[in-house]
Amino acid sequence: MSEDWDVVVAGAGIVGAACANECVSRGLRTAIVEAGEIGGGATAAGMGHIVVMDDSPAQLALTSYSQGLWRELASRLPASVEYESCGTLWVASDDEEMKEVHRKRALYATVGIASEVLDSRALSEAEPHLSPALAGALLVPSDGVLYPPCAAEFLVREAVRLGAKLYSQFKVISAGNGLVRLNDGTELRAPRIINALGSEASTLVPDLPIRKRKGHLVITDRYPGFVHHQLVELGYLKSAHSIATDSVAFNVQPRKTGQVLLGSSRQFGAEDSTVDYSMVAAMIDRARAFMPEIGTLSAIRIWTGFRAATPDKLPQIGPWQEDPTLFLAAGHEGLGITTSLGTAKVLVDYLMDGETGIPIDPYLPARFVRSEAHA
Amino acid sequence: MKQHFDILVIGAGPAGIAAAVRAAESGARVGLLDDNPAPGGQIWRKGAALPAAARDWIAKLDASPVVRLHGWHVFAHPASGVLMAESTAATDREAAELHYDKLVLATGARERFLPFPGWTLPNVMGAGGLDAMVRGGLPISGKRVVVAGTGPLLLAVAAHLAHRGAKVVAICEQAPVGRLAAFSLRLLDQPGKVMQGINYRWASRNARFHTGCWPIAANGQGSLESVTLQRNDQQWDVACDYLACGYHLVPNLELPVLLGCRIQNGFVATDKWQQTSIPGVLCAGEPTGIGGVELAILEGQIAGLAAADRISVASGLVQKRSRFQGFVRALANAVELDPQLRTLPSAETIVCRCEDVPFHVLGGYSSQRDAKLHTRCGMGPCQGRICGAATQFLFGWGADSVRPPVLTASFSSLAAASCAAGHASNDILNQNRKDTHTL
Amino acid sequence: MPDPSISLLVNGASVSVTPGTTVAAAILMSGPRARISVTGEPRAPLCGMGICFECRATINGFAHRRSCQVLCEPGMDVRTA
Numbered sequence: 001m002s003e004d005w006d007v008v009v010a011g012a013g014i015v016g017a018a019c020a021n022e023c024v025s026r027g028l029r030t031a032i033v034e035a036g037e038i039g040g041g042a043t044a045a046g047m048g049h050i051v052v053m054d055d056s057p058a059q060l061a062l063t064s065y066s067q068g069l070w071r072e073l074a075s076r077l078p079a080s081v082e083y084e085s086c087g088t089l090w091v092a093s094d095d096e097e098m099k100e101v102h103r104k105r106a107l108y109a110t111v112g113i114a115s116e117v118l119d120s121r122a123l124s125e126a127e128p129h130l131s132p133a134l135a136g137a138l139l140v141p142s143d144g145v146l147y148p149p150c151a152a153e154f155l156v157r158e159a160v161r162l163g164a165k166l167y168s169q170f171k172v173i174s175a176g177n178g179l180v181r182l183n184d185g186t187e188l189r190a191p192r193i194i195n196a197l198g199s200e201a202s203t204l205v206p207d208l209p210i211r212k213r214k215g216h217l218v219i220t221d222r223y224p225g226f227v228h229h230q231l232v233e234l235g236y237l238k239s240a241h242s243i244a245t246d247s248v249a250f251n252v253q254p255r256k257t258g259q260v261l262l263g264s265s266r267q268f269g270a271e272d273s274t275v276d277y278s279m280v281a282a283m284i285d286r287a288r289a290f291m292p293e294i295g296t297l298s299a300i301r302i303w304t305g306f307r308a309a310t311p312d313k314l315p316q317i318g319p320w321q322e323d324p325t326l327f328l329a330a331g332h333e334g335l336g337i338t339t340s341l342g343t344a345k346v347l348v349d350y351l352m353d354g355e356t357g358i359p360i361d362p363y364l365p366a367r368f369v370r371s372e373a374h375a
Numbered sequence: 376m377k378q379h380f381d382i383l384v385i386g387a388g389p390a391g392i393a394a395a396v397r398a399a400e401s402g403a404r405v406g407l408l409d410d411n412p413a414p415g416g417q418i419w420r421k422g423a424a425l426p427a428a429a430r431d432w433i434a435k436l437d438a439s440p441v442v443r444l445h446g447w448h449v450f451a452h453p454a455s456g457v458l459m460a461e462s463t464a465a466t467d468r469e470a471a472e473l474h475y476d477k478l479v480l481a482t483g484a485r486e487r488f489l490p491f492p493g494w495t496l497p498n499v500m501g502a503g504g505l506d507a508m509v510r511g512g513l514p515i516s517g518k519r520v521v522v523a524g525t526g527p528l529l530l531a532v533a534a535h536l537a538h539r540g541a542k543v544v545a546i547c548e549q550a551p552v553g554r555l556a557a558f559s560l561r562l563l564d565q566p567g568k569v570m571q572g573i574n575y576r577w578a579s580r581n582a583r584f585h586t587g588c589w590p591i592a593a594n595g596q597g598s599l600e601s602v603t604l605q606r607n608d609q610q611w612d613v614a615c616d617y618l619a620c621g622y623h624l625v626p627n628l629e630l631p632v633l634l635g636c637r638i639q640n641g642f643v644a645t646d647k648w649q650q651t652s653i654p655g656v657l658c659a660g661e662p663t664g665i666g667g668v669e670l671a672i673l674e675g676q677i678a679g680l681a682a683a684d685r686i687s688v689a690s691g692l693v694q695k696r697s698r699f700q701g702f703v704r705a706l707a708n709a710v711e712l713d714p715q716l717r718t719l720p721s722a723e724t725i726v727c728r729c730e731d732v733p734f735h736v737l738g739g740y741s742s743q744r745d746a747k748l749h750t751r752c753g754m755g756p757c758q759g760r761i762c763g764a765a766t767q768f769l770f771g772w773g774a775d776s777v778r779p780p781v782l783t784a785s786f787s788s789l790a791a792a793s794c795a796a797g798h799a800s801n802d803i804l805n806q807n808r809k810d811t812h813t814l
Numbered sequence: 815m816p817d818p819s820i821s822l823l824v825n826g827a828s829v830s831v832t833p834g835t836t837v838a839a840a841i842l843m844s845g846p847r848a849r850i851s852v853t854g855e856p857r858a859p860l861c862g863m864g865i866c867f868e869c870r871a872t873i874n875g876f877a878h879r880r881s882c883q884v885l886c887e888p889g890m891d892v893r894t895a
């Protein structure tokens with residue numbers, strides 16, 4: 001069987017779902033192919049924190065752009081997506097980190113993200129279970145939390161409602177030169193193919209610089225009101241980016257269900273999904289240092305997931321230089337839930353007319369080829 | 376707490392008690408752990424007069440040097456040769472690190488529940504469920520009880536409740552009378568079992584016994600008031616205080632699966648000596664097949680002896696065990712669920728009780744995991760133990776993956792699992808602290 | 815019936831039970847339900863054997879304990895939703 005489409009999206013994680021949704025709403029005849037469950041890959045593992053981050057100017061641009069798109073979409077999201085604009089508290093342990101709080105506030109203001117500095121007492125009032133010894137925090141009220149698998153499902157269902165076709169439980173065997181082959185022999189032809197396979201993207205595009213970075217999460221039974229904001233230690237920036245070593249950071253999330261979701265660890269070179277108790281214990285010890293009472297909470301499940309990490313921690317969005325029909329939307333590391341909407345907009349803008357909402361250059365896959373050539 | 380055992384037995388029902396007692400005969404240091412406050416498992420709960428076999432085994436256990444950990448549940452397997460347990464009974468959530476050379480899993484079975492309108496009302500319980508509650512002190516005297524579902528447990532429960540003064544107003548067995556008769560004939564090989572059946576019927580002789588019959592609705596405001604029963608085209612209401620309804624048993628496989636034991640046709644695969652696919656891990660009782668107390672005791676003994684390297688003693692029991700194979704098959708046939716039971720839930724009937732997921736949202740998903748990810752079915756603290764068996768029957772889905780903790784555990788207990796695994800979480804923390812600030 | 819000899823608090827009210835009584839049974843003796851479900855329904859024990867989590871209650875300040883697996887102790891403070 002052979003079919004013609006304007007665009008074929010491979011992968012229905014949050015990124016593929018967002019891309020397909022964007023393609024259909026721009027009038028493109030779109031097919032989506034997903035081998036497993038919708039949002040069943042990294043999207044089923046991610047914390048679902050919609051967060052503005054400033055590790056690099058390009059990251060700040062994409063996350064702030066995307067956070068705004070989620071806020072626009074919020075009123076249309078079904079209850080199952082559990083979207084809540086709970087805000088982020090970037091927690092500072094000492095005066096030095098308070099300086100970072102002020103720096104961050106000024107920087108966020110430059111991209112139109114309002115934030116507020118809390119001193120130690122205001123922080124205690126906002127989050128009574130935090131240790132009173134903390135110095136303060138930066139509150140970013142426009143950040144939020146959602147439930148990623150249902151967000152992906154919503155985006156796919158919307159796309160299908162608008163005319164997209166979902167090939168569910170089909171595996172893409174090859175994609176390139178305007179042709180996508182599925183495991184049952186079906187051939188989908190399209191002048192544009194979007195590879196949104198997350199950490200599996202390199203199975204179809206060899207030499208893609210994407211590595212798996214394992215993370216652990218623990219979720220509790222319901223404790224409504226135990227935490228109110230997503231809490232992240234400011235040290236997160238440093239620990240999350242020390243590429244070489246395993247790391248953990250204090251990262252606690254209130255779910256709309258009243259559950260508490262504890263993140264997060266980062267490990268390279270761990271390819272199997274088993275639970276590593278040393279990582280879990282490190283996460284818990286770290287969390288207890290900030291929130292002593294958290295130790296008494298009942299955990300109901302631990303799981304692991306794999307972030308698709310690139311060398312510069314920015315996603316790969318745009319054409320694959322060796323094949324004019326092939327486009328990448330992959331490598332979103334620990335921010336793909338947030339940046340899925342921005343990724344889809346930027347990529348489809350680029351496909352349609354070349355004008356993008358934010359400059360696409362920092363995310364173009366060609367950057368790695370360039371840097372390799374110069375190395 | 377940290378302990379080492381030559382042989383550690385998980386589950387203190389008949390299989391686990393037998394395993395621990397026989398294993399300890401050899402002088403090995405044996406531990407027996409169970410999350411219930413007392414030994415006996417589901418069937419030998421205290422309360423009504425226990426059968427002679429139960430008294431006998433519990434007396435042997437009392438006389439043995441077995442180290443007993445009642446009121447503890449296993450939640451993790453952080454490294455080979457180690458299990459982590461947390462205190463269930465005490466309310467301080469202490470964690471224990473249990474090291475073992477050999478492990479015997481005797482985790483038993485639970486009831487299968489099928490969702491029907493009203494099954495979430497208070498006082499609708501499992502058959503074994505109500506029985507356990509009564510043995511745990513719930514007053515039942517003078518209460519009207521309908522016992523329903525399928526399997527030999529129904530008669531046992533009805534008999535016990537009647538003995539405690541309950542008015543058992545009806546017993547409903549979903550299996551048709553023909554199939555039950557065939558099963559009863561099979562029982563003739565097992566005189567003990569037939570006597571059990573007769574005794575049970577006698578004790579609850581005032582009850583109406585219906586075959587091919589089941590509850591289609593539980594009715595009441597805030598609590599149970601009546602049950603609607605159905606048999607063929609007939610439907611009628613029966614006023615009652617409790618409905619005790621369970622559709623036979625499903626094995627507790629979470630711990631064997633977590634340990635990596637191979638599962639075959641829905642049960643733990645074992646060899647002649649009850650050895651699983653994981654070296655040093657044995658399994659006995661219901662997780663290897665639902666075959667009742669006598670088989671569980673035999674398997675437990677074989678596992679205990681084999682774990683203690685007393686193969687020659689065990690081999691005599693292996694012969695005996697083979698006689699039960701026919702019984703296990705006959706039992707499975709007798710309790711096979713009527714396909715009409717798939718139509719029990721209405722659109723609004725809750726399937727996942729932890730997360731209140733109604734039946735109608737589950738159609739269209741391809742697996743337990745698919746449904747779980749998109750509807751929250753099975754996401755709650757029971758981790759699909761109740762709804763999983765139901766959706767398996769209703770939709771043909773397999774079980775979702777097992778992740779730790781196998782039973783809920785506090786964050787503090789989880790953190791303790793790391794030391795047991797031989798890691799120091801501090802290594803990672805210290806690394807971290809080099810480039811971050813600590814409190 | 816032996817004399818009740820353990821006294822505990824269920825939602826602030828004193829309940830007397832015989833030794834060996836589970837907290838789940840004590841809860842049902844003093845009211846119709848153990849918890850309120852996530853959509854607001856009253857719920858009570860289903861399995862009686864630690865599997866279903868319907869009997870979760872706050873015991874001595876610890877939330878979400880399976881009350882069917884816990885024996886009553888003198889002075890225990892049990893709270894249901």
Ligand SMILES: Cc1cc2nc3c(=O)[nH]c(=O)nc-3n(C[C@H](O)[C@H](O)[C@H](O)COP(=O)(O)OP(=O)(O)OC[C@H]3O[C@@H](n4cnc5c(N)ncnc54)[C@H](O)[C@@H]3O)c2cc1C
Binds near residue numbers: 038039173200215216
């Ligand atoms: C522990 C952890 C915590 C995280 N927390 C956050 C957070 O708080 N906020 C945030 O924004 N991000 C977070 N992330 C990151 C986020 O989860 C990912 O970046 C995001 O889910 C990536 O989505 P994706 O669609 O690219 O990939 P995936 O979700 O992995 O989707 C890829 C899809 O492709 C399918 N597929 C693969 N191969 C084939 C094939 N050959 N044919 C057809 N289909 C195929 C897969 O089945 C899968 O569904 C976290 C990640 C982890 C691991």
Ligand SMILES: Cc1cc2nc3c(=O)[nH]c(=O)nc-3n(C[C@H](O)[C@H](O)[C@H](O)COP(=O)(O)OP(=O)(O)OC[C@H]3O[C@@H](n4cnc5c(N)ncnc54)[C@H](O)[C@@H]3O)c2cc1C
Binds near residue numbers: 755
């Ligand atoms: C924000 C958020 C909140 C969550 N909240 C909850 C919650 O409250 N409760 C809860 O229980 N979970 C919760 N989850 C977690 C979820 O249920 C999964 O645990 C999570 O998606 C991670 O999946 P896993 O690794 O456990 O997947 P697994 O189910 O382990 O699967 C990973 C992959 O392996 C495959 N696989 C698994 N077992 C086998 C096998 N035997 N053979 C072959 N393949 C197999 C699966 O098909 C899948 O593709 C939440 C997830 C998120 C993102």
Ligand code: FES
Binds near residue numbers: 861862866
């Ligand atoms: S009644 Fe089921 S866990 Fe207590």
